[in-house]
Amino acid sequence: MRWEALFADLEAQLAAQSAAELDVEIAELTRAERATVAIADRLRAAQDVVLTLRLRGGSAVEGLVLDVAPQWVLLGEHGRRALIPLAAIATVGGLGRQAAPRPGAVEGRLTLGHALRALARDRVLVQIDLEGVExxxxxxxxxxxxxxxxxxxxARxxxxxxxxxxxxxxxRSR
Structure with missing residues (x-):
């Protein structure tokens, strides 16, 4: 009986050590996965969510996430659209913990220039916010x-x- 108890105790210790090692490995893999998530991926997961973006320079924009590309986010705010370069964002409020998968090949190549060229092509009147200047x-x-x-x-x-x-x-569209 003593031998059986000793072997059962050794098996329990081995199982506990194996479970602890698995927990450490899972934690390391989770941290490694999180390190690959870009802010654009998290913004894409917030499609149709109202977010508050604090921009460099102190101004803020609040709106519904309509579209996201690797360099910009498009928000709907009070009947207007606001195209925000991701590089201009200081903080994002209201963002969940989820992340969307990486964009496809075509969507992944949509730059800020592409979005601005579409506005130029459509001859849209815009309001451009610079740091301290509109x-x-x-x-x-x-x-x-x-x-x-x-x-x-x-303007000519x-x-x-x-x-x-x-x-x-x-x-912003006017």
């Missing part, structure tokens, strides 16, 4: 790292301001 007009051209904005309602193409993408905080 500009209104039409996007006339979009380059690799900047856009040309015809300022004002009756000669009245253009070049706006680097790095300075953009939000681009």
């Amino acid at each position: 500009l209104a007009g039409r996007i006339e051209r979009v380059g690799a790292d900047h856009l040309d904005l015809a300022v004002g309602h009756g 193409v000669g009245d253009l301001l070049a706006v680097p993408f790095d300075g953009l905080r939000a681009v």
Whole structure:
């Protein structure tokens, strides 16, 4: 009987050690998986959720998540649309813990330039928020790292301001 109890005790110790090792391995794999999640993946999982984005420079935008790409998020706010470069976001409020899978090949290549070119093509009147400055007009051209904005309602193409993408905080439809 003593031998059986000794072997049962050794088996229980081995099972407990194996379970502890498995718990450590699961925790390590979870941390490694979380390290691959980008903010765009979490924003995509928040589709149709109202979020509050605090932007660099201190302003805030609150709206319903309509679309997300690797470089931008599109929010619906009070009947308007706000295109926010991810690089302009300081914090996100209201975001859950979920993450969506990585985007497909085509969606993964949609840059901020693509979204801005669509606004230029459609001749949309926009309000552009820069840090401490707001500009209104039409996007006339979009380059690799900047856009040309015809300022004002009756702006001529000669009245253009070049706006680097790095300075953009939000681009709102008017």
